[in-house]
Amino acid sequence: xxxxxxxxxxxxxxxxxxxxxxxxxxxxxxxxxxxxxxxxxxxxxxxxxxxxxxxxxxxxxxxxxxxxxxxxxxxxxxxxxxxxxxxxxxxxxxxxxxxxxxxxxxxxxxxxxxxxxxxxxxxxxxxxxxxxxxxxxxxxxxxxxxxxxxxxxxxxxxxxxxxxxxxxxxxxxxxxxxxxxxxxxxxxxxxxxxxxxxxxxxxxxxxxxxxxxxxxxxxxxxxxxxxxxxxxxxxxxxxxxxxxxxxxxxxxxxxxxxxxxxxxxxxxxxxxxxxxxxxxxxxxxxxxxxxxxx
Amino acid sequence: xxxxxxxxxxxxxxxxxxxxxxxxxxxxxxxxxxxxxxxxxxxxxxxxxxxxxxxxxxxxxxxxxxxxxxxxxxxxxxxxxxxxxxxxxxxxxxxxxxxxxxxxxxxxxxxxxxxxxxxxxxxxxxxxxxxxxxxxxxxxxxxxxxxxxxxxxxxxxxxxxxxxxxxxxxxxxxxxxxxxxxxxxxxxxxxxxxxxxxxxxxxxxxxxxxxxxxxxxxxxxxxxxxxxxxxxxxxxxxxxxxxxxxxxxxxxxxxxxxxxxxxxxxxxxxxxxxxxxxxxxx
Numbered sequence: 001x002x003x004x005x006x007x008x009x010x011x012x013x014x015x016x017x018x019x020x021x022x023x024x025x026x027x028x029x030x031x032x033x034x035x036x037x038x039x040x041x042x043x044x045x046x047x048x049x050x051x052x053x054x055x056x057x058x059x060x061x062x063x064x065x066x067x068x069x070x071x072x073x074x075x076x077x078x079x080x081x082x083x084x085x086x087x088x089x090x091x092x093x094x095x096x097x098x099x100x101x102x103x104x105x106x107x108x109x110x111x112x113x114x115x116x117x118x119x120x121x122x123x124x125x126x127x128x129x130x131x132x133x134x135x136x137x138x139x140x141x142x143x144x145x146x147x148x149x150x151x152x153x154x155x156x157x158x159x160x161x162x163x164x165x166x167x168x169x170x171x172x173x174x175x176x177x178x179x180x181x182x183x184x185x186x187x188x189x190x191x192x193x194x195x196x197x198x199x200x201x202x203x204x205x206x207x208x209x210x211x212x213x214x215x216x217x218x219x220x221x222x223x224x225x226x227x228x229x230x231x232x233x234x235x236x237x238x239x240x241x242x243x244x245x246x247x248x249x250x251x252x253x254x255x256x257x258x259x260x261x262x263x264x265x266x267x268x269x270x271x272x273x274x275x276x277x278x279x280x281x282x283x284x285x286x287x288x289x290x291x292x293x294x
Numbered sequence: 295x296x297x298x299x300x301x302x303x304x305x306x307x308x309x310x311x312x313x314x315x316x317x318x319x320x321x322x323x324x325x326x327x328x329x330x331x332x333x334x335x336x337x338x339x340x341x342x343x344x345x346x347x348x349x350x351x352x353x354x355x356x357x358x359x360x361x362x363x364x365x366x367x368x369x370x371x372x373x374x375x376x377x378x379x380x381x382x383x384x385x386x387x388x389x390x391x392x393x394x395x396x397x398x399x400x401x402x403x404x405x406x407x408x409x410x411x412x413x414x415x416x417x418x419x420x421x422x423x424x425x426x427x428x429x430x431x432x433x434x435x436x437x438x439x440x441x442x443x444x445x446x447x448x449x450x451x452x453x454x455x456x457x458x459x460x461x462x463x464x465x466x467x468x469x470x471x472x473x474x475x476x477x478x479x480x481x482x483x484x485x486x487x488x489x490x491x492x493x494x495x496x497x498x499x500x501x502x503x504x505x506x507x508x509x510x511x512x513x514x515x516x517x518x519x520x521x522x523x524x525x526x527x528x529x530x531x532x533x534x535x536x537x538x539x540x541x542x543x544x545x546x547x548x549x550x551x552x553x554x555x556x557x558x559x560x561x562x563x564x565x566x567x568x569x570x571x572x573x574x575x576x
Binding site for chain 1: 331334335337338339341342343344348349351352353355356359380381383384385387388391423424427428429431432435436437439440441444445446448449450515516518519522523526529532533536539544548551552555556
């Protein structure tokens with residue numbers, strides 16, 4: 001069956017084509033300009049970061065050979081041919097990884113408790129006073145923007161070397177991040193229960209406890225678990241600045257060129273992170289039910 | 295409020311056993327979990343060496359340090375710090391771009407609608423996960439060993455850790471693309487290249503561009519700290535000034551970081567909205 005495709009008369013077609021070309025040309029011009037600006041920024045950045053392509057190519061060989069070296073035991077065989085020798089320090093490393101998880105756990109819980117206390121003051125619909133909300137929001141922004149490891153650097157000097165500095169650094173950073181997520185969640189609640197509770201003459205505290213909390217508790221728990229997951233990664237590097245955990249051991253292995261140890265510790269970190277990811281994912285699924293999974 | 299009569303209460307109890315007579319296991323679950331959480335917390339506090347005396351001493355020290363930080367003052371090294379900040383921004387931009395360029399082709403291999411076979415997709419996905427499981431700072435440490443101290447190691451560290459993240463996000467964006475447009479191109483006689491160029495790319499590109507911008511933003515934060523292990527940028531200055539206890543310079547550097555991050559946030563959110571419209575980026 002033949003279908004006749006109607007073709008417009010040439011005058012009409014020319015006008016339409018013209019308009020189309022103009023519209024596309026405008027879009028293309030904008031795109032080209034954007035790309036030009038982007039490439040200019042890239043060139044400026046490569047000068048700023050002392051990059052040039054020749055060194056990149058030379059170094060790429062180094063990168064490959066570095067991985068070759070960290071996957072080779074001292075007697076020249078591949079690491080996976082002698083797993084016992086490769087993971088010789090697994091007892092010590094497991095303990096340190098346990099400490100890393102503990103740092104992250106205690107830090108997250110500390111952070112979550114304080115964030116919980118502060119978020120009702122920072123959320124628009126529950127904050128008792130605008131000036132208080134402003135002050136707390138700025139404070140949280142500060143905690144969130146300054147990286148955890150910078151806090152750790154300062155805390156190591158104030159509290160001394162050791163995991164305590166790491167815990168406090170993680171806690172402080174978590175307060176900022178969690179309170180923001182909590183507050184956003186509180187801002188999205190249904191206000192009718194709050195009005196209902198307030199109409200019975202309840203205080204601000206009772207309103208939070210009986211009208212707001214039941215709506216947000218599961219979400220809070222889910223965000224806290226996610227933060228715990230992120231903090232495990234963060235805690236694994238706290239040792240770089242002397243704030244406890246597996247990081248100290250890793251930095252030592254890298255700096256002293258214990259090649260096979262580097263790969264062994266990296267492997268154990270990755271496996272731990274996987275395990276924590278899967279574990280928290282499972283708990284969150286149970287907590288929220290399958291349909292509400294983010 | 296008046297109490298319900300006893301008969302009515304028993305009737306209610308009988309009608310809603312799932313509310314009044316929950317099994318012991320369900321009733322105990324929450325308190326037991328709470329107790330376990332608190333027990334681990336207390337164990338952690340003891341094991342990690344928390345003590346009131348240390349806490350108090352540290353707080354005292356911290357208060358003293360905060361006093362020393364005021365007012366923020368760069369001394370005579372302001373040009374040096376500005377250069378370091380420029381370096382940090384360069385590291386973030388270059389690292390993110392490099393990661394995006396490298397991970398786009400690989401992410402195709404992890405997308406379900408491009409590579410239907412599970413056998414190929416699974417290892418690629420796990421590979422991305424493994425790279426993401428390692429913190430940027432660790433990658434920086436590795437790259438310093440390979441290419442030496444300096445901002446170049448920072449660029450490569452950011453690129454490596456983002457490679458994993460982008461691979462996952464891009465492949466999800468590609469999987470989320472609508473098949474109908476691709477089929478439409480094919481129906482009108484386009485070849486495979488046309489399908490990708492006119493069917494897939496217009497759908498995927500804005501999403502990817504939004505994600506790349508978002509990562510440039512968050513990498514500005516990461517780039518400020520990789521200097522701590524020696525990979526260039528403002529973190530190097532910060533770590534140095536903390537080590538020599540020049541607190542006024544430290545507070546100035548922190549202030550610089552805050553301002554720079556806020557500025558980048560503002561610019562990139564403007565750009566993002568311009569590219570993808572007023573929609574939230576996942």
